[in-house]
Every structure is written in C-alpha cells, then in structure tokens.
Amino acid sequence: DLEFEIVECWLNGTKHEDPEVMADYGDIFETKPDAEQRRLGAFALKQFKAYKLAAGKTAKSILISCSTRLAPFAIDEVLEITSYDELHLDKLGDELSALFIIISDTDATFNFLVAIMYSQLFNLLCTKADNSPGGKLDYHVRCLLDEFANIGEIPQFEKLIATIRSREISASIILQAKSQLKAIYKDNADTIEGNCDTMLFLGGKEKSTLKEISESLGKETIDSFNTSTNRGQSESYGMNYQKLGKELKSQDELAVMDGGKCILQLRGVRPFFSDKFDITRHKQYPMLLDDNPEMGFNIEKYVSDKKAMRLRLSRQEKFTGYGVDMTDAGQEVTAVSAKETDNADTAISEETEEKEIYVGF
Numbered sequence: 128d129l130e131f132e133i134v135e136c137w138l139n140g141t142k143h144e145d146p147e148v149m150a151d152y153g154d155i156f157e158t159k160p161d162a163e164q165r166r167l168g169a170f171a172l173k174q175f176k177a178y179k180l181a182a183g184k185t186a187k188s189i190l191i192s193c194s195t196r197l198a199p200f201a202i203d204e205v206l207e208i209t210s211y212d213e214l215h216l217d218k219l220g221d222e223l224s225a226l227f228i229i230i231s232d233t234d235a236t237f238n239f240l241v242a243i244m245y246s247q248l249f250n251l252l253c254t255k256a257d258n259s260p261g262g263k264l265d266y267h268v269r270c271l272l273d274e275f276a277n278i279g280e281i282p283q284f285e286k287l288i289a290t291i292r293s294r295e296i297s298a299s300i301i302l303q304a305k306s307q308l309k310a311i312y313k314d315n316a317d318t319i320e321g322n323c324d325t326m327l328f329l330g331g332k333e334k335s336t337l338k339e340i341s342e343s344l345g346k347e348t349i350d351s352f353n354t355s356t357n358r359g360q361s362e363s364y365g366m367n368y369q370k371l372g373k374e375l376k377s378q379d380e381l382a383v384m385d386g387g388k389c390i391l392q393l394r395g396v397r398p399f400f401s402d403k404f405d406i407t408r409h410k411q412y413p414m415l416l417d418d419n420p421e422m423g424f425n426i427e428k429y430v431s432d433k434k435a436m437r438l439r440l441s442r443q444e445k446f447t448g449y450g451v452d453m454t455d456a457g458q459e460v461t462a463v464s465a466k467e468t469d470n471a472d473t474a475i476s477e478e479t480e481e482k483e484i485y486v487g488f
C-alpha cells in the first residue's frame with residue numbers, strides 16, 4: 128500500500144504527508160516521470176485500486192490464485208526463457224527460415240509456454256500481414272503442428288484457422304485420432320476441422336475416426352446378381368439383377384489398411400488412395416541423422432558457440448560509449464567517455480590499449 132501511495136504522489140507531483148516516508152523514498156522525487164512512466168503508473172494504480180475494493184478474504188483469495196497461476200515463473204529456467212526475446216516471431220515472414228519448437232510429449236507441465244508462443248506468433252504475423260502491401264507476408268509461413276493435442280489449447284484457434292490463410296499463413300494439424308481434437312477444443316473441434324481443406328489419413332484404429340472417414344469417402348456403385356433354383360416336379364431357375372451402393376472404404380477395411388498406403392481428401396475433388404512416399408529415396412536423405420550419424424545437431428556446442436560470440440570486457444580494457452540525443456532541440460550524436468562513469472566494473476587504466484564499441488541505435 129505504501130509503495131503505491133509513493134507512486135501516486137510521484138506521478139501527481141506531490142509529496143507524501145509522512146516525513147519518515149519521504150526520508151526513505153526521497154530519492155524517487157528528485158526526478159520527474161516521463162510519458163511512458165506516467166502511462167504505466169496510471170495503469171498500475173487503476174488495477175491496484177480495483178483490487179483494494181475486495182474484502183479481506185476475497186483479496187487473499189485473489190493473491191493466492193495469482194500466485195498459483197504464476198508459480199511456474201518462479202523456476203529459474205522458465206524465468207530466464209521469458210525474460211528476453213530472441214525468437215523474433217514477427218520476422219518469420221520476412222525471410223526464409225525454420226523455427227523448431229521441441230517439447231516433451233509425456234510431461235505437459237510447461238505446455239502453456241508453447242501455447243502462449245503460438246498465440247503470439249499468429250497475432251504478430253497477422254498484424255504484420257495487415258500492415259504489408261496486399262495484406263500478405265513476403266514468405267509463406269507454414270506451421271507443422273505435430274502432436275497437436277499435447278501442446279495445450281491455443282486461445283481462439285478456431286478463429287485464427289479461419290483467417291490466417293489469406294495472409295499467407297497455414298497450419299498442418301497432426302493428430303493420432305480426431306477424438307483428441309474434440310477433447311481439447313470441444314464444440315469448436317468441428318469448426319477447426321471444417322476450415323482445413325486437406326485431410327490426410329495415414330492409418331489408425333480409433334472407432335469414431337474410422338466412422339467419420341468412411342462416411343466422408345462416400346459410396347461406390349456395385350452390381351448385385353442373385354440366382355435362385357427351385358427343384359420339384361419341374362425345376363426352375365431365376366436371376367435377379369440390382370445396382371447397390373457400398374462404402375468406398377468400410378471401417379474394417381480402413382482399420383486393416385496397408386501401412387504403406389494413405390488416403391488424401393482434398394476439397395473439390397474425389398479422394399485419393401495412394402502410396403506413402405519412401406523417405407529413403409529423397410535426394411537429401413543422407414543429411415538426416417537416420418542415415419548419417421555425423422549429421423546430428425549438437426545443442427550444447429551451438430549454445431557454447433553463441434556465448435563465445437558475446438563481448439566480454441575486463442576491468443583493464445578501455446572503451447568509449449556513444450549515445451544519441453533524440454530531443455527536438457537537436458538530434459546530435461554525442462560521445463561519452465567510459466572513464467567518466469562511476470561503475471567500478473568499467474574502471475579504466477590509462478596505460479591500457481583503447482578500444483571502441485559501436486552500439487547500433
């Protein structure tokens with residue numbers, strides 16, 4: 128409460144009525160808040176005052192709920208991942224690139240991080256496409272969502288899947304069975320499936336999936352011949368000819384479908400019953416770990432190489448920092464010598480070789 132009172136007084140340009148408080152927080156009032164601090168401070172004050180309207184037990188319940196929801200961020204590794212941005216999701220549509228999101232398929236503790244990432248990805252790319260000429264991205268962005276049921280629920284995905292196509296964004300949803308989609312998105316599962324123009328069935332035994340695919344494939348026309356023979360004092364013969372409809376693929380036929388076959392349903396054309404592609408025949412197959420063990424990706428070496436590229440300065444190294452004055456009075460570039468700083472970590476020896484660091488702005 129006291130800290131928010133100090134913030135409110137600082138934003139309003141007034142001083143706290145308690146002299147002891149002013150003695151402890153007097154340093155804050157030596158500077159005036161800028162426009163960004165006023166905006167963020169006003170927002171924080173509104174939320175805090177709304178929280179203070181709750182009764183004692185309700186306020187405690189709010190704090191407990193908030194603390195529970197934010198508990199994963201108390202882990203150092205999660206805090207380190209979310210403290211800065213190195214993915215640059217809004218740049219995926221600007222150049223040819225590949226981003227791999229690898230998560231555990233057995234432990235769903237941190238799946239919410241991936242769901243947040245996908246939500247930000249779609250929102251950023253859609254906003255970028257809307258602000259681009261023609262309302263499209265420069266490069267088509269395709270999301271291969273393998274094990275889609277294990278990454279958690281993406282907020283408003285049923286709306287995103289219906290609107291991202293026109294912006295040069297597509298999503299390939301990969302599931303073991305259709306029931307997994309219904310378990311997560313419930314009533315919106317049919318909406319998501321209806322916005323997918325292509326369905327590729329690789330095989331399976333889940334009953335509801337087999338039933339839906341069998342019905343969607345339609346029927347074929349077959350000829351039925353029935354013969355009959357009556358034996359008595361005079362023997363007679365009969366033949367009955369009919370045209371009937373039969374499922375193109377029945378459920379039992381789909382269940383025992385050859386593992387080397389697949390069924391492709393594309394909007395506007397009849398389904399295809401085709402062979403699966405033999406990956407070993409691909410010209411770049413030797414680049415995979417399955418064929419060449421030397422092609423394995425060493426994540427530890429990659430991270431160590433990245434860290435080695437970071438600049439490290441010792442206390443004996445001399446450098447010069449540059450700043451930019453972007454005020455209306457004059458946009459001048461001013462050089463500030465690092466030896467003028469009071470930071471002990473950047474103390475400079477006059478006898479050392481001078482080095483300069485150019486900071487992009």
